[in-house]
Amino acid sequence: MAVSLAEIRESHAAAFSAACPTRVVLDHVMSKWGILVLLTLGDGTARWGELRRGIDGISEKMLATTLKTLEGDGLVQRTSYPEVPPRVEYALTALGHDLMLRLGPLMEWIAVHADQMVGTAASD
Amino acid sequence: MAVSLAEIRESHAAAFSAACPTRVVLDHVMSKWGILVLLTLGDGTARWGELRRGIDGISEKMLATTLKTLEGDGLVQRTSYPEVPPRVEYALTALGHDLMLRLGPLMEWIAVHADQMVGTAASD
């Protein structure tokens, strides 16, 4: 194997201190809806309604909160058009896009192995 | 660019349905402490006390809960030695190790970009 876990861990040692901003970002990105929103936005742009309908089970409140958080982190960009039927579009920023690239393989792995994990679905 | 976000999203479409086990695993792995514990275990084996001291800010309860969850998911293996001074060692399973390999690059990216994100540290 080429990648040493010890190396990985060492390089992220900072994350183990409670004050590290990594902790915060981790909490935002890894939050229940964070990833789903980011993933949905991966397409390019999405409108509020699209996001709400696209992410099964998300409430308006959580969508709003999550979007604000991600926007505050500079991962998502919000653009509102001053039209009569209000239209707002959300899109990934360059930073967000970059992050998604790292998230992709992980999501893939999880999707593949999710049903292997015992804790998720009772085998009995 | 070689990787299309649309492709990424498409391949994880299942994650958007609330019932998908991916959601559960996501919640476990991406939970506040999940990653930290997995990361700490990356070294090989760690004892209860080591984990508790190694992860800044985690409470006993949360450590216990997180460990059980991850153990239930088959990501972590618990081994207790029937000695007089109780000794228990936790280690990543093959599955957990595999997961960590995917988590590494992500953690790295986050660690590097964390301070770029506005929402994490007040500039004022």
Next chain:
DNA sequence: CAGAATCCCCTATGATACTG
């Protein structure tokens, strides 16, 4: 259509004390 504001519930998270 987009979202802000409210009310409410439940679970995640914590601090502490207790036990094998």
Next chain:
DNA sequence: CAGTATCATAGGGGATTCTG
């Protein structure tokens, strides 16, 4: 040392209603 049990709390998260 390695947990478990208990109690308490904050905030995540949901449903509903209201406004621009």
